[in-house]
Amino acid sequence: MKPFYIIAALLTGFLGYSQIDSYKFDFGSGRAPKGYLNVTPQTIYSEQTGYGFEPGTMVEAVTHEDKNVTSDFITGKQPFYFSVRLPEGNYDVKIILGDIRGTSATTVRAESRRLMLENVKTTWGNITEQTFTVHLRDSLIREKGKVADQVRLKKNENRNFHWDNVLTLEFNDSLPKICAIEITPNKKATTIFLAGDSTVCDQPGEPYASWGQMFPVFLVPGKVALANYAESGETLKAFENEKRLAKIWSMAKPGDYLFIEFTHNDQKDGPNHLDANTTFKDKVKEWIAEAKKRGMVPVLVTSTHRRKFDAEGHIENTLLDYPEALRQTAKETGVALIDLNAFSKTFYEALGVEDSKKSLVHYPANTYPNQPKALEDNTHFNPYGAYQLAGYVMENIRAQKLPLAKFIKKEVPVFNPAKPTPPATFYWPQSGAKNSRKPDGN
Incomplete structure (x- = not known):
């Protein structure tokens, strides 16, 4: 968790959540279908947008066609991280993986290396949809919607990904290819x-x-x-x-x-x-x-x-x-x-x-x-x-x-x-x- 997120979490707690809690992202340089937000290699996380790759991420986009979310993808030779600001709670995350003109192999971890998908492989030309449910929290303790107290975190915890209002996904493995992500609350x-x-x-x-x-x-x-x-x-x-x-x-x-x-x-x-x-x-x-x-x-x-x-x-x-x-x-x-x-x-x-x-x-x-x-x-x-x-x-x-x-x-x-x-x-x-x-x- 970045130090700035502590301030953001405090403000969110006192002022009430205003950020969106459902998202659809189309990964790649092609045109995003209706209802999806386009994510390119240049989409870097900021507080203004509330989503994007973590700074320093090195990825590339591959576009085969410009028809739908499976026509392009983003990949990387090193693990890469994508973050989305969300209210705390449980979320279903659907990830569309694969390559209509190739193969893929993807492992997905959430927050601080929490294993969600393990070595998911697709054969040549195939696409797969994988879903997991993830828990997200911040350090504020709320009673009836109002901030009543706060968890006393250690200094090193402020550098981790798991005590903020940002869901961070790590994409890893020998050939990760991410076509799209859909995030919805699960109450x-x-x-x-x-x-x-x-x-x-x-x-x-x-x-x-x-x-x-x-x-x-x-x-x-x-x-x-x-x-x-x-x-x-x-x-x-x-x-x-x-x-x-x-x-x-x-x-x-x-x-x-x-x-x-x-x-x-x-x-x-x-x-x-x-x-x-x-x-x-x-x-x-x-x-x-x-x-x-x-x-x-x-x-x-x-x-x-x-x-x-x-x-x-x-x-x-x-x-x-x-x-x-x-x-x-x-x-x-x-x-x-x-x-x-x-x-x-x-x-x-x-x-x-x-x-x-x-x-x-x-x-x-x-x-x-x-x-x-x-x-x-x-x-x-x-x-x-x-x-x-x-x-x-x-x-x-x-x-x-x-x-x-x-x-x-x-x-x-x-x-x-x-x-x-x-x-x-x-x-x-x-x-x-x-x-x-x-x-x-x-």
């Missing part, structure tokens, strides 16, 4: 809100990633939106004190879900420390009760293990009693539990001591910009590890036959942590955003 979709820490949040730059930002690609478009409110370094107390939970309450409606996953930072000494078997459980129960009061469905998620093997090749528990405390809390309150702690143990041990590094941020020095030292992080995942963990969350929902299972795409394959997808076969075209600085927390 009926169920929203899954994620509350958690650095192992859950939308990590803004390569090589870091978290399971929460991979999960949207598994979800049925139009029916459900993933709202990832997790942030690096958070504890239960800090998340609440910084008004992040209040923001969720202000956005949620009956029937929405609240996933709660904390531990890594709660266990540390300091003002935000909570004891696993007393104050931690009590605080989680408070959240559960409030969610139920609001007609939401709370779900507890145990935190992923840190990668620490014993002499016999088994994962050691460095999270003390916190995962077990969540298991007990789930039983005591009757809410669903996704035991990602157990899944991650099986996953690491299946990969083994050395190959398990390939699921985390372990890279030699100078692999990424401004990275003079090797990265050896045994807590935070790379895209491969994050994708596998998201798959295990999804698989646990299906295995328990939770109501959420109806929101998972039928074509999604089985994810078995005892037999993980080999790291070498995982495909991930890297984003343009790079950030080798370790996220807050550990």
